[in-house]
Amino acid sequence: QAQLVESGGGVVQPGRSLRVSCAASGFTFNSYAMHWVRQAPGKGPEWVAVISYDGIYKSYADSVKGRFTISRVNSQNTLHLQMNSLTTEDTAKYSCARAQGLNGDVFDMWGQGTMVTVSS
Amino acid sequence: AIQLTQSPSSLSASVGDRVSITCRASQGIGSAVAWYQQKPGKVSKLLMYDASTLESGVPSRFSGSASGTDFTLTISSLQPEDFATYYCQQFNNYPLTFGGGTKVEIK
Numbered sequence: 001q002a003q004l005v006e007s008g009g010g011v012v013q014p015g016r017s018l019r020v021s022c023a024a025s026g027f028t029f030n031s032y033a034m035h036w037v038r039q040a041p042g043k044g045p046e047w048v049a050v051i052s053y054d055g056i057y058k059s060y061a062d063s064v065k066g067r068f069t070i071s072r073v074n075s076q077n078t079l080h081l082q083m084n085s086l087t088t089e090d091t092a093k094y095s096c097a098r099a100q101g102l103n104g105d106v107f108d109m110w111g112q113g114t115m116v117t118v119s120s
Numbered sequence: 121a122i123q124l125t126q127s128p129s130s131l132s133a134s135v136g137d138r139v140s141i142t143c144r145a146s147q148g149i150g151s152a153v154a155w156y157q158q159k160p161g162k163v164s165k166l167l168m169y170d171a172s173t174l175e176s177g178v179p180s181r182f183s184g185s186a187s188g189t190d191f192t193l194t195i196s197s198l199q200p201e202d203f204a205t206y207y208c209q210q211f212n213n214y215p216l217t218f219g220g221g222t223k224v225e226i227k
Contacts, residue, residue, distance in 0.1 A: 004163075035216075044207055044218045044219065044220045044221045045156075045164075045207060045209075045218045046218070047215055047216035047217065047218070050216075059214055061215045062121075062215065095163075095164070097164075100166070100169065102169075103152075103154075103169055103170070103211060105211035105214075105216055106154045106166065106169045106209075106211055107154070107156070107164070107166060107209075108166045108175065109163075109166075110163040110164040110165075111163060112162075112163055
């Protein structure tokens, strides 16, 4: 059964760094673009970043550009999000999502998410 | 960035009711809208894309439509498993954006 499982969340102080990861299984990971989407408590989802199937193309939301880096290791079926210079505004559940084959910016599979809390 | 305004933000309905949720875009986005269902403790689920194309496996009681910059998700006969929060999303251009959500609750 195809699934996405995130890990690496936790509590971190403002200004520090954290890396969250997403393990994919049950589908051909290297055929799909992948996204990160976050959702702050009580708020709607916010798109964070996308990476192409081969890792060459990347795009970021303005709110994280220059601080976050999306990457993937296709040989390990793993997606990463390196988050630097974290602020309290980055507190959210971070979910990875698979891009639909037809529309690369529609999310046809989601993970459960990993919670990142930025607090002193 | 394109803003999506969903209405209502919440609604109460009974099993068997017909329910409609609207999503208005701040500018033209063609039919580049998707709809998702979110339940507590569950992964989000894609319901509809291209405004009116039903995702595989989604019950036919769900339908989508578009008129200009207004997009509508309709549930023809609400079932117990449909009580959830629904979000629209535009994929016409970056940054991808979501609506504020509509929580469908049991009356």
